[in-house]
Amino acid sequence: MVWEAWFVIAVVAAMLIALAKEVAPPDLLVLLALLVIVAVGEVQSAQAPVPAPGVEAPPLRLPTATQAIAEFGNVGLITVGALFVVVAGLMQTGATTILTEPLLGRPKTLLSAQLRLLLPVSVASAFLNNTPIVAMFMPVVTDICKRANLSPSKLFLPMAYSATLGGVCTIIGTSTNIVVNDRLPAAMKFGLFDITWVGLPCAAAGVAYLMIFSRKLLPDRRPAISLSDDPRQYTVGMIVQEGGPLVGRTVEEAGLRHLPGLFLVEIERAGEVIPAVGPQAKLHQNDHLVFVGIVESVVDLRKTRGLLPATDQMFKLDAPTTQRRLIEAVVSGRCPLVGKTIREGRFRSTYNAAVLAVARDGQRIAGKIGDIVLETGDTLLLEAHTDFVAQQRNSNDFYLVSHVENSAPPRHDRARIALITLLAMVAIAAFGDGKYMLPAALGAAVIMVLAKCCTSAEARESIDLSVLITIAASLGIGRALETSGAADAIAQSLIGLAGESPWVQLGIVYFLTLVLTELITNNTAAVLMLPLTLSTVQQLGVSYKPFVIAVMMAASCGFATPFGYQTNLMVYGPGGYKFADYLRIGIPLDIIMMIVCIAIAPFVFPFH
Incomplete structure (x- = not known):
């Protein structure tokens, strides 16, 4: 192999070790590895001699910055x-x-x-x-x-x-x-x-x-902190929408039984209060459901199809639905509405915001929202225009005002x-x-x-x-493995050692394709291995079908690294994974896929 191939292999190995040891976030490490390769590629490009007229310049084995950036426009990305x-x-x-x-x-x-x-x-x-x-x-x-x-x-x-x-x-x-x-x-x-x-x-x-x-x-x-540890316990009322999808369903079937950090206290129906609601209790239209819980679950509740806030003030807000958010505001001692009910103080008219719930020292506040008398230190859960925080941040009426994350009103x-x-x-x-x-x-x-x-x-x-950067940088590194000749040299060397046995050659083809898939991209690995595989088949004089299927399977089934397939990277952050997690569960799965494929393919599609 040429020195460029050894160089790329060394950079990739260092990157994998750094990922395994969690030296830095994955997107930063992969991007850094690509930058190192590109830096050397730029130096190589600058020092390349100018070819004589009519003579074609020899191809560069390391990608330049322009070539690496091109991967950020990849179709899959x-x-x-x-x-x-x-x-x-x-x-x-x-x-x-x-x-x-x-x-x-x-x-x-x-x-x-x-x-x-x-x-x-x-x-x-x-x-x-x-x-x-x-x-x-x-x-x-x-x-x-x-x-x-x-x-x-x-x-x-x-x-x-x-x-x-x-x-x-x-x-x-x-x-x-x-x-x-x-x-x-x-x-x-x-x-x-x-x-x-x-x-x-x-x-x-x-x-x-x-x-x-x-x-x-x-x-x-x-999460390090349990949802139930949140001291802000809101009391919020919701109405079962008339003719909505929850009418006639039980509390359990409606998904209102096991919301984290949220408890259905009672149901008010036609003036009658039903306490200690069981999971099999059926919901009727216009039922008033009273919940106590944390803000994250109140947000989920607000997005549930078939439930509407018990207050009608939100329908009177002077703001389009798409421009509203849920906001938390702590009432200060200087607020002119302290000592008054929310209705008496005309909260909506004063602040152009609707009060959905009130939290007070972890206590449940009985009664309708409009009848609650505001006290200093009350935390209000509001629905208001997105500009509310900017308008009230320096106001004397509130100690603290902040947006609730992912709280856009649902657009059912x-x-x-x-x-x-x-x-x-x-x-x-x-x-x-x-x-x-x-x-x-x-x-x-x-x-x-x-x-x-x-x-x-x-x-x-x-x-x-972070996902897109990781995918793009991985594609750039895959290009470097390909253009430097590292992938091709390794593949040809190992296939040459397999001898004349079609079973051994089939195992080598699968293993090489799998290794390339784990290090570069699945499609690149398949494209690199297909001509080598067809050449091997021709030399052995056997059927191409089990070998091509092995390439397809191995190029798709890369489970041991986040780079084996772009879907592996998509769940990296949401699942809270580390590089070692992929190795722990992915290596056995890689082995299982390899054994099953190699065992079955020649019987379904015989070598001769």
């Missing part, structure tokens, strides 16, 4: 960024709940949650691109973890892995299969379900492994538009074997904003830059 916006639209309208609740229900245990989540995700990914599947289910996993008090780290990675496993069951399930199949000669192309005979047993073995071992191998990472009236947009995106993406994934995702993102499923500000906030 832009697709992931657009999908973040699509998910924001689904979340802000409550469409994710409509779409997944009938399928997933409301699991109470980790095993139940995994059963309800992993199987549907893997089945859907067999026919749809797994990246939007993971993007769509991420907020669903967050909701399940909050309601069932489960650790996100126990569900996010198994969900992403299940999407990958489902994707290998058909030719259109993952972009890797499509890329490999497109590069085969016309007479050698695979049909839609040809790979299923190998992919389905591999997926079944993988999902079974996740169901059995992920609960032990993945960490239980929860836009849920149908969001769902139609999602289904249209999936249909367009599936058409043409996934070639239209990027325009479909970009179009859906634009529609979500234009149709006011989410605001432009919410769309920008939803894009996780």
Whole structure:
């Protein structure tokens, strides 16, 4: 190998060690590794001799800054960024709940949650691109973890892995299969379900492994402070919407029983108070539900379809719904409304804000919101224009004013538009074997904003830059491994050592493709290995089918690092994972996939 190849290998090895030791955040380490390679590439480019007229300049083996930046415009990267916006639209309208609740229900245990989540995700990914599947289910996993008090780290990675496993069951399930199949000669192309005979047993073995071992191998990472430790206990009233989706359902079925840090105290119905509400109590239209709990769960309650705030003051606010947020404000001793009820003080008219709940020393405040007499130190949960904080920050009326995170009022009236947009995106993406994934995702993102499923500000906030930077920098490093000759040299050397045994050669092909997938990108690994594999097949005089399927499987099933597939990176932050978590659960899964594939492929598609 040339020195450039050794240099890139050394940088990648140092990066992996730093990731394993958690020296710095992953996006910073991967970007730093790329910058080191690019810096040397720029020096090499500057010192390259100018070729004589008519003589072609020798290719540079290390990427320059221009070439590295080009990876930040990668189709897959832009697709992931657009999908973040699509998910924001689904979340802000409550469409994710409509779409997944009938399928997933409301699991109470980790095993139940995994059963309800992993199987549907893997089945859907067999026919749809797994990246939007993971993007769509991420907020669903967050909701399940909050309601069932489960650790996100126990569900996010198994969900992403299940999407990958489902994707290998058909030719259109993952972009890797499509890329490999497109590069085969016309007479050698695979049909839609040809790979299923190998992919389905591999997926079944993988999902079974996740169901059995992920609960032990993945960490239980929860917030350091329990939700129940929050001293601000709000009393909030909600009305069951007339003709809404909660009418006739029990408290348990409505999902109002196990909200973290929130307790349903009583139901007021036609002047009658029903205390100690049981899980099987049925909800009637116009029921007044009284909850006591923390602000995070009140926000979730506010976003529940079929529930409306008990106060009608919010409907009289002089601000569009899209420009409102929930705000916490602590009443000062100088506030002119101290000693008056909220109604007497005309709070809405004075501040253009509606009081949704009041917290006072962790005590429950009985009565309607408008009848509460304000006291110094009361913490008010308000719905107001986004400018309220800026207007009142220096006011003597409040000690403290702050926005509540992720508190935009729900846009349930836009849920149908969001769902139609999602289904249209999936249909367009599936058409043409996934070639239209990027325009479909970009179009859906634009529609979500234009149709006011989410605001432009919410769309920008939803894009996780750390994930995008990590993916882009990983693509740049993969390009360096390819152009420096490191990947090709290693592959040819190891294949040359395998001898004439087709079984050994098949194992080497799978192993090499897997290693390249873990270090660079899945599609790059497949593109690099396919010509080497076809050359090996020709020399051995055996069938190409088991070898090509091994390349497809190994290039898709990289589970031991965050870089094995872009969906692995998408759940890195939300799941609170560390590099070692991927190694712990991913290496055994890699081995299982390799054994099952190598054992089955030659029997389904014999060597001779």
